[in-house]
Amino acid sequence: xxxxxxxxxxxLKVALAIFCLGVVWRIVGFALLRLRRxxxxxxxxxxxxxxxxLVTVGSRSWPHPEFIARTGAGEALGYSxxxxxxxxxxxxxxxxxxxxSLFGFTWPGLPSSLIxxxxxxxxxxxxxVLFRRVTNPVMRMLSNFDDYFSWFxxxxxxxxxxxATTHIGGPYEKLLAVHILSVDxxxxxxxxxxxxxAFYIFPSRAINGALLARKGAVS
Amino acid sequence: xxxxxxxxxxxxxxxxxxxxxxRVAGAMRGFAQEIGALSAFRLESCIHCGICxxxxxxxxxxxxxxxxxxxxxxxxxxxxxREASPLAPLYRLLGLKREVTADELxxxxxxxxxxxxxxxxxxxxxxxxxxxxxxxxxxxxAMFEAGLAxxxxxxxxxxxxxxxxxxASAEPYRxxxxxxGQRFGVEIPLDKSDAEVMLCVPxxxxxxxxxxxxxxxxxxxHLGVSCxxxxxxxxAENYGYYAGGKSWQREISLRLIEQAIACSANILLxxxxxxxxxxxxxxxxxxxxxxxxxxxRHVTEFLADELEAGRLKLAPAGTxxxxxxxxxxxxxxxxxxxxxxxxxxxxxxxxxxxxxHGGFSFCCGGGGGVLxxxxxxxxxxxxxxxxxxxxxxxxAQTFLTSCSDCxxxxxxxxxxxxxxxxxxxxxxxxxxxxxxxxxxx
Numbered sequence: 120x121x122x123x124x125x126x127x128x129x130x131l132k133v134a135l136a137i138f139c140l141g142v143v144w145r146i147v148g149f150a151l152l153r154l155r156r157x158x159x160x161x162x163x164x165x166x167x168x169x170x171x172x173l174v175t176v177g178s179r180s181w182p183h184p185e186f187i188a189r190t191g192a193g194e195a196l197g198y199s200x201x202x203x204x205x206x207x208x209x210x211x212x213x214x215x216x217x218x219x220s221l222f223g224f225t226w227p228g229l230p231s232s233l234i235x236x237x238x239x240x241x242x243x244x245x246x247x248v249l250f251r252r253v254t255n256p257v258m259r260m261l262s263n264f265d266d267y268f269s270w271f272x273x274x275x276x277x278x279x280x281x282x283a284t285t286h287i288g289g290p291y292e293k294l295l296a297v298h299i300l301s302v303d304x305x306x307x308x309x310x311x312x313x314x315x316x317a318f319y320i321f322p323s324r325a326i327n328g329a330l331l332a333r334k335g336a337v338s
Numbered sequence: 339x340x341x342x343x344x345x346x347x348x349x350x351x352x353x354x355x356x357x358x359x360x361r362v363a364g365a366m367r368g369f370a371q372e373i374g375a376l377s378a379f380r381l382e383s384c385i386h387c388g389i390c391x392x393x394x395x396x397x398x399x400x401x402x403x404x405x406x407x408x409x410x411x412x413x414x415x416x417x418x419x420r421e422a423s424p425l426a427p428l429y430r431l432l433g434l435k436r437e438v439t440a441d442e443l444x445x446x447x448x449x450x451x452x453x454x455x456x457x458x459x460x461x462x463x464x465x466x467x468x469x470x471x472x473x474x475x476x477x478x479x480a481m482f483e484a485g486l487a488x489x490x491x492x493x494x495x496x497x498x499x500x501x502x503x504x505x506a507s508a509e510p511y512r513x514x515x516x517x518x519g520q521r522f523g524v525e526i527p528l529d530k531s532d533a534e535v536m537l538c539v540p541x542x543x544x545x546x547x548x549x550x551x552x553x554x555x556x557x558x559x560h561l562g563v564s565c566x567x568x569x570x571x572x573x574a575e576n577y578g579y580y581a582g583g584k585s586w587q588r589e590i591s592l593r594l595i596e597q598a599i600a601c602s603a604n605i606l607l608x609x610x611x612x613x614x615x616x617x618x619x620x621x622x623x624x625x626x627x628x629x630x631x632x633x634x635r636h637v638t639e640f641l642a643d644e645l646e647a648g649r650l651k652l653a654p655a656g657t658x659x660x661x662x663x664x665x666x667x668x669x670x671x672x673x674x675x676x677x678x679x680x681x682x683x684x685x686x687x688x689x690x691x692x693x694x695h696g697g698f699s700f701c702c703g704g705g706g707g708v709l710x711x712x713x714x715x716x717x718x719x720x721x722x723x724x725x726x727x728x729x730x731x732x733x734a735q736t737f738l739t740s741c742s743d744c745x746x747x748x749x750x751x752x753x754x755x756x757x758x759x760x761x762x763x764x765x766x767x768x769x770x771x772x773x774x775x776x777x778x779x
């Protein structure tokens with residue numbers, strides 16, 4: 120078996136298995152902890168509780184006007200590279216074909232040249248967020264191995280993908296194998312680190328919003 | 339990193355002496371008791387973006403990263419990951435998360451108590467939706483179990499737990515209450531066996547703002563509400579809540595709950611005291627173990643309801659340009675946003691809102707027990723400057739609030755900064771502008 124065959128064969132299967140089991144374990148592991156009943160009488164009813172949760176899932180995507188001056192730029196930077204990642208991962212035709220083989224359906228993609236431009240921009244934003252993490256005193260203090268390794272592994276996937284599509288740095292098959300191996304590594308790392316926030320973000324916002332709505336407070 | 343208090347490390351009462359091992363064990367026990375699915379989820383969700391710093395007045399005033407709200411629970415985040423998270427066995431096996439030390443906990447006293455008002459502003463900014471303030475409250479519980487609550491809060495909580503009063507007084511509060519009634523010419527209903535509403539009082543009002551106590555009695559009398567104070571459940575504040583002593587908080591809350599039940603009250607009326615509202619409205623039933631057999635209402639909520647029902651009529655207050663400070667525990671953490679505004683509107687007050695108001699209001703700086711912690715004063719003053727500037731910027735002649743601890747914090751700032759404004763009680767303003775005759779029978 121050649122490197123490419125290994126990367127998209129057994130390595131990918133193992134990586135996907137670790138990813139799925141790990142994600143389930145990370146969620147079940149704390150979801151099984153006790154959930155205390157709140158005996159305090161709510162100000163608002165169940166409908167407000169549910170709508171408060173749903174609204175906060177969306178509204179917390181952007182800071183409240185009171186906070187924008189201090190956080191708007193940082194959040195915009197954060198969202199920009201996420202959008203770039205989504206475009207590259209979900210709208211690059213070879214990715215769509217691969218995901219289609221997993222999910223059983225496909226969708227239209229963007230031209231490769233456009234994906235290349237978005238990849239370069241996203242990589243630039245990745246460098247910007249790394250620069251921000253190491254220069255911003257608050258972020259530097261909070262950061263640990265997880266933050267830097269999660270950054271590294273995601274950036275590596277982007278970089279190897281860019282190399283494979285532009286054929287820079289070696290023969291295509293080898294570059295593709297390295298890219299898929301980096302994806303395998305990302306899938307393996309995913310449940311162990313902060314990349315899990317992809318699964319946590321919406322329920323977390325919903326819970327905060329619902330509990331504040333129960334009290335009749337803003338969220 | 340600067341340290342505005344100049345006093346990193348713990349300041350504890352002699353009775354809190356413990357070995358380092360006992361402190362760590364206590365902290366872990368205290369924190370473990372709190373770990374449920376909800377708090378675990380909050381701890382799991384942090385992405386280290388640091389955005390919560392930008393909501394915190396302590397960070398904004400100092401730009402010191404140690405005041406980043408989520409950093410204030412860092413030892414407990416580590417402890418959770420090492421001891422209770424889904425990956426805990428892996429962390430322990432590979433030695434990826436070290437054990438929390440007593441020294442670390444002692445240093446964190448400053449971050450969890452001196453530099454956090456538990457105001458909850460950070461919980462509104464987190465893009466992951468983490469209620470950071472809830473985690474800080476849990477961490478305070480752990481610090482209490484470690485014997486690391488600041489001595490002022492610990493001693494007041496201990497005194498309140500055993501006597502009902504946070505501090506000894508020359509005259510018991512009961513007698514002071516009756517004396518206030520005589521002084522202000524208003525009847526103080528006391529120890530009635532049956533009443534629709536049970537009243538309680540902030541000790542801050544008894545000691546510093548007796549006119550607010552008289553105002554409460556006067557308004558209730560005007561409305562013709564059947565009400566009573568109870569000698570065995572007078573004090574609204576709960577120093578157990580401040581100190582992080584959950585079992586003490588429960589005992590202190592139970593004192594009021596039992597008295598409200600004893601007089602068959604339908605409503606336990608929380609006076610102008612923000613944290614008493616949180617403790618009674620949003621936490622007491624959980625500590626009681628079942629729903630309370632009465633409603634808990636803040637006095638402004640109660641009066642706004644009376645206003646809406648047409649039983650309360652108010653005359654124009656003529657306060658000129660007026661602004662209002664929203665107490666965090668009432669508004670941001672309690673949802674009491676509209677009631678004070680309805681009362682002000684009924685008195686013809688055109689409100690000049692602060693730049694940050696309602697749920698986004700900055701804390702006065704004294705909440706969460708910080709006003710009581712002596713060594714925290716320099717940092718507290720520093721964080722207050724922004725708030726005072728916001729108040730000045732409204733150009734208001736009259737400055738109102740509805741929490742006596744906030745009022746006391748602003749009064750203290752007035753003396754410290756030679757500030758030219760004094761906070762006034764919204765309740766007192768209502769009492770001064772009562773109109774017509776209450777029509778309850």
